[in-house]
Amino acid sequence: MTERPPRPPRAEPREVIELKQIKTSQPELSAAVDMQLALVEMQRRVQGRVPLPWIQVDPTWLRAQQAAGRPLVRFRDIPLDWSDFRLTFRQTADILLRFDALERADHHRIVALAREGNVLEPLVTAWYDATSGVDATAASDPRGTKSVPLGSDPNADPKAAALADAPPGIDHVLVLALRPFLARCAEALTKQIDVSSWNHGHCPFCGWEPDFAVITPAAERRLICGRCVAQWSFASLTCPFCRNDDRALITSFATRDGRYRVYACDVCRKYLKAYDARYASRPLLVAVDTIATLPLDAAAIQKGYTG
Ligand SMILES: [Zn+2]
Numbered sequence: 001m002t003e004r005p006p007r008p009p010r011a012e013p014r015e016v017i018e019l020k021q022i023k024t025s026q027p028e029l030s031a032a033v034d035m036q037l038a039l040v041e042m043q044r045r046v047q048g049r050v051p052l053p054w055i056q057v058d059p060t061w062l063r064a065q066q067a068a069g070r071p072l073v074r075f076r077d078i079p080l081d082w083s084d085f086r087l088t089f090r091q092t093a094d095i096l097l098r099f100d101a102l103e104r105a106d107h108h109r110i111v112a113l114a115r116e117g118n119v120l121e122p123l124v125t126a127w128y129d130a131t132s133g134v135d136a137t138a139a140s141d142p143r144g145t146k147s148v149p150l151g152s153d154p155n156a157d158p159k160a161a162a163l164a165d166a167p168p169g170i171d172h173v174l175v176l177a178l179r180p181f182l183a184r185c186a187e188a189l190t191k192q193i194d195v196s197s198w199n200h201g202h203c204p205f206c207g208w209e210p211d212f213a214v215i216t217p218a219a220e221r222r223l224i225c226g227r228c229v230a231q232w233s234f235a236s237l238t239c240p241f242c243r244n245d246d247r248a249l250i251t252s253f254a255t256r257d258g259r260y261r262v263y264a265c266d267v268c269r270k271y272l273k274a275y276d277a278r279y280a281s282r283p284l285l286v287a288v289d290t291i292a293t294l295p296l297d298a299a300a301i302q303k304g305y306t307g
């Protein structure tokens, strides 16, 4: 590589530039970078046309939800245009197939779901209600709907039941396809609501688990939601998945340059990666840092932890 590529006519977003740089510095990650570039470009396009929602939150309800550890975004708060969601869902599945992150047979079934008029909407609603833990009924949902998927056992785990008959891999597609819509909710609520007292391991807005973290220059650890990309503060040496806070049972290791760190829990065996902004020249870029740290996933898995 002696020649630099010609400058693009319009300035590219920083995350795109940095992702492309990873292909040079870590060529073994090229396929993962290309998939991420395709996802980032699609999500930016969608997010650009999703309106910032105006979410009215009753202060009494808000306090009760927060006190009960329940997140705040109800499904009806998501500015979801169904035809746009269907398109995003299908394009996400296509990208995952193209990069072998989805089996062809599963892709076929997933895309068929999006074509059938009356299947995808109740499935997405039930999946979100089950995985967010938002108490939508207490919030006097005007539609009064509490959708339960057909054929599901009401006593079974609602999270598993919501996708019981769905093809494998659909949860991955749902998380990515819902992100541009849900991220706008988190963006709106972050401006409106103080979540500094939230000390749970799950997202204060959508209830999903963190899948990355950032250590701020003030040495505070902030977790980043794996679904809506919202951030919240959380004790540095407590496991967000099982709340183990015995420092002797948290294994932490960093990359040689100190840029990235892994926190692994010796109780539940789960791990979380972090970007250490104390030793960095730029702020966190979630789409970039999750890819640049793929070798850390391999190292953590080799030590017997699971993501
Ligand atoms: Zn979230």
Ligand SMILES: [Zn+2]
Residues within 6 Å of the ligand: 239, 240, 241, 242, 243, 244, 265, 266, 267, 268, 269, 270
């Ligand atoms: Zn744990």
